[in-house]
Amino acid sequence: MLQDILVTGLVNGGVYALLAIGFSLIFGVARIVNIAHTAFYMLAAYCFYALLVKAGLGFVPSAVLAVASVTLLAVVCYRLVIEPVREHEAAVLIATIALALIFQELMLFSFGGHYLGIPSTLEGGVRILGVSIPYQRMLILVVAAAMLTLVWFVLYRTRLGLAIRATANDLEVASLMGMNVHRVAMATVAISVALAAIAGVVVAPVFVVDPFMWLAPLVTMLAIVVLGGLGSLKGSLIGALIIGYVEAITVFAMPAGAYLKGAVALGIMVVVLLARPEGLFGVAFEEER
Amino acid sequence: MYRVRRAWAELRNEVLVLPSRTLVLAWVVALLALPALYGDAYVMRILTMTCIFAIFAASWDLLAGYTGQVNFGHALFFGAGAYTSALMSHKLGITPWATIWAGAAVAMLFGFLVGYLCLRLRGSYLSLATLAFPLIALGLLFAFSDFSGGELGISGLRRLTLTPTANYYVASISMLVIVFGLWRLADSKFGIVLHAIRDDEVAARASGINTPLYKLTVFAVAAAAAGFAGALFAHYLRVAGPSTLEVALSFQVVIWGIFGGVATIYGPVAAVFILYPLTEWLGTFRAVGELRLLIFAVIVLLVLLFMPRGLTPWVRDKIETQCPRCKQRNGVWRKACRLCGAALQAQVAGAQRLVGHQ
Numbered sequence: 001m002l003q004d005i006l007v008t009g010l011v012n013g014g015v016y017a018l019l020a021i022g023f024s025l026i027f028g029v030a031r032i033v034n035i036a037h038t039a040f041y042m043l044a045a046y047c048f049y050a051l052l053v054k055a056g057l058g059f060v061p062s063a064v065l066a067v068a069s070v071t072l073l074a075v076v077c078y079r080l081v082i083e084p085v086r087e088h089e090a091a092v093l094i095a096t097i098a099l100a101l102i103f104q105e106l107m108l109f110s111f112g113g114h115y116l117g118i119p120s121t122l123e124g125g126v127r128i129l130g131v132s133i134p135y136q137r138m139l140i141l142v143v144a145a146a147m148l149t150l151v152w153f154v155l156y157r158t159r160l161g162l163a164i165r166a167t168a169n170d171l172e173v174a175s176l177m178g179m180n181v182h183r184v185a186m187a188t189v190a191i192s193v194a195l196a197a198i199a200g201v202v203v204a205p206v207f208v209v210d211p212f213m214w215l216a217p218l219v220t221m222l223a224i225v226v227l228g229g230l231g232s233l234k235g236s237l238i239g240a241l242i243i244g245y246v247e248a249i250t251v252f253a254m255p256a257g258a259y260l261k262g263a264v265a266l267g268i269m270v271v272v273l274l275a276r277p278e279g280l281f282g283v284a285f286e287e288e289r
Numbered sequence: 290m291y292r293v294r295r296a297w298a299e300l301r302n303e304v305l306v307l308p309s310r311t312l313v314l315a316w317v318v319a320l321l322a323l324p325a326l327y328g329d330a331y332v333m334r335i336l337t338m339t340c341i342f343a344i345f346a347a348s349w350d351l352l353a354g355y356t357g358q359v360n361f362g363h364a365l366f367f368g369a370g371a372y373t374s375a376l377m378s379h380k381l382g383i384t385p386w387a388t389i390w391a392g393a394a395v396a397m398l399f400g401f402l403v404g405y406l407c408l409r410l411r412g413s414y415l416s417l418a419t420l421a422f423p424l425i426a427l428g429l430l431f432a433f434s435d436f437s438g439g440e441l442g443i444s445g446l447r448r449l450t451l452t453p454t455a456n457y458y459v460a461s462i463s464m465l466v467i468v469f470g471l472w473r474l475a476d477s478k479f480g481i482v483l484h485a486i487r488d489d490e491v492a493a494r495a496s497g498i499n500t501p502l503y504k505l506t507v508f509a510v511a512a513a514a515a516g517f518a519g520a521l522f523a524h525y526l527r528v529a530g531p532s533t534l535e536v537a538l539s540f541q542v543v544i545w546g547i548f549g550g551v552a553t554i555y556g557p558v559a560a561v562f563i564l565y566p567l568t569e570w571l572g573t574f575r576a577v578g579e580l581r582l583l584i585f586a587v588i589v590l591l592v593l594l595f596m597p598r599g600l601t602p603w604v605r606d607k608i609e610t611q612c613p614r615c616k617q618r619n620g621v622w623r624k625a626c627r628l629c630g631a632a633l634q635a636q637v638a639g640a641q642r643l644v645g646h647q
Contacts, residue, residue, distance in 0.1 A: 277414065
């Protein structure tokens with residue numbers, strides 16, 4: 001059981017980290033609470049399913065196409081729907097909720113509400129320290145680790161990353177320093193949604209695909225982001241691992257754990273917020289009254 | 290005779306001079322007269338649900354619109370009211386007329402609890418943290434399903450009244466009373482303090498306002514109203530199920546509130562009265578029935594692109610202008626303010642010309 005907890009926690013934590021870091025990035029740079037974030041994750045899973053099973057493309061081309069098309073869609077949505085109402089925070093909020101509902105209904109209409117299974121692309125598994133890990137779950141871990149490294153590289157070692165961090169720090173000053181904050185925001189949207197889409201593609205063969213698969217991870221992701229501190233990438237990563245492990249422990253070690261895993265994870269978030277209202281690694285937004 | 294003349298004068302001078310007040314009066318009269326004019330059971334059913342959700346949306350607005358505590362978990366209060374009232378009347382056999390108040394009271398306690406836990410949270414932190422509470426409650430309900438009925442909820446509850454018309458009147462009159470009460474509260478000195486807390490909490494505290502006390506009070510009042518709506522809902526549908534606590538309901542109320550225009554009370558009510566019957570009506574068509582949620586979301590999105598502040602502020606700006614001198618509102622057709630006589634249109638045109646020359 002201990003091994004199960006270790007592996008499940010790590011795999012779920014990896015997926016949550018991909019989602020939470022994307023969400024954190026876009027919140028930090030554009031102050032958008034993007035409720036549709038996990039809807040893009042759902043869209044990517046469907047897109048992957050359509051390309052792999054319906055169109056019969058290979059594993060790698062369908063994955064790449066799915067991520068690229070969902071990212072493009074997100075940028076288009078941002079330009080058409082979010083950008084015109086950027087000054088009105090409330091409007092942005094329900095615009096993203098409406099987008100998520102639209103995607104959910106479109107998928108419900110075109111694929112139906114039943115669960116879709118994607119055949120596992122990698123058979124077999126490895127045994128590490130007496131724990132057998134299927135290759136499919138290994139793939140999730142490897143992709144998550146690679147993507148997190150890539151994001152770290154982009155953010156801390158490139159000019160675009162510098163611009164993103166500067167804009168997140170202070171939008172007006174970044175704009176005064178000659179950065180095109182609109183373009184930075186758009187690049188951030190693309191990066192953030194690409195991370196969510198990659199998460200959607202890698203989990204699709206392991207989890208089931210259905211039009212409501214965005215709700216549960218959305219809540220967990222929001223809990224992680226709040227737990228770690230809004231806009232803090234380190235916080236999101238550590239929060240993702242904490243919540244991933246807490247969920248795994250609840251499921252394996254508690255009676256009726258499958259029902260309670262969300263409640264326990266959210267309860268931990270509430271407790272952390274009581275002790276530290278700005279999350280584990282958040283900065284107190286004193287000046288942003 | 291004097292009283293009648295006096296009432297007519299009040300009506301003409303205070304209500305009929307402003308198109309928005311006339312609209313509200315027409316809406317109230319239509320709501321109360323509807324069963325006599327058009328007693329279709331289906332229409333009554335839709336409107337009863339609309340009234341219940343209108344209470345819910347108005348209570349969210351007091352909390353989110355006025356006080357700025359944008360609650361993403363408002364369904365917690367709705368569900369608390371529904372489940373409390375359902376459990377009490379089902380297990381203890383108490384009449385629903387009493388248990389509805391108990392539902393509101395328990396919801397109020399939940400309001401205190403959530404408000405207390407969220408006192409130090411602000412902005413997006415508060416929104417995202419409040420999202421957690423109904424889901425924690427939902428997890429507990431599923432885990433103790435012998436007590437709560439699990440996925441199916443508690444069904445076969447007692448009705449409040451026997452006929453659809455009586456049910457309709459219970460819902461519509463409680464809606465009118467609660468919404469008017471909330472509006473009066475929000476329009477009073479108390480409401481001004483709430484505006485201050487939303488705009489700048491630190492400044493409000495520096496001005497000697499006990500902001501935690503106000504926030505707790507607002508949480509409790511809003512929660513009690515939402516719990517009342519939830520209890521009415523449970524006894525009207527005769528079932529209290531997990532759907533009363535779901536994220537979808539919490540998001541629904543956020544959509545209603547922002548679509549109608551926040552910090553108005555009447556805005557969310559108007560939004561419910563437009564959007565809820567609209568989605569139900571779309572559902573009756575076979576061709577688009579499956580797409581009704583999609584159409585709903587697209588309408589919300591399109592309306593927001595043109596009216597980012599919400600529907601009612603936009604409409605109000607079209608039919609009324611504000612007097613530049615005394616800040617009172619006037620019908621858009623007036624040339625001079627009805628109270629202080631200041632010129633309305635000429636001044637606006639002059640100001641626009643000035644801006645144009647700069």
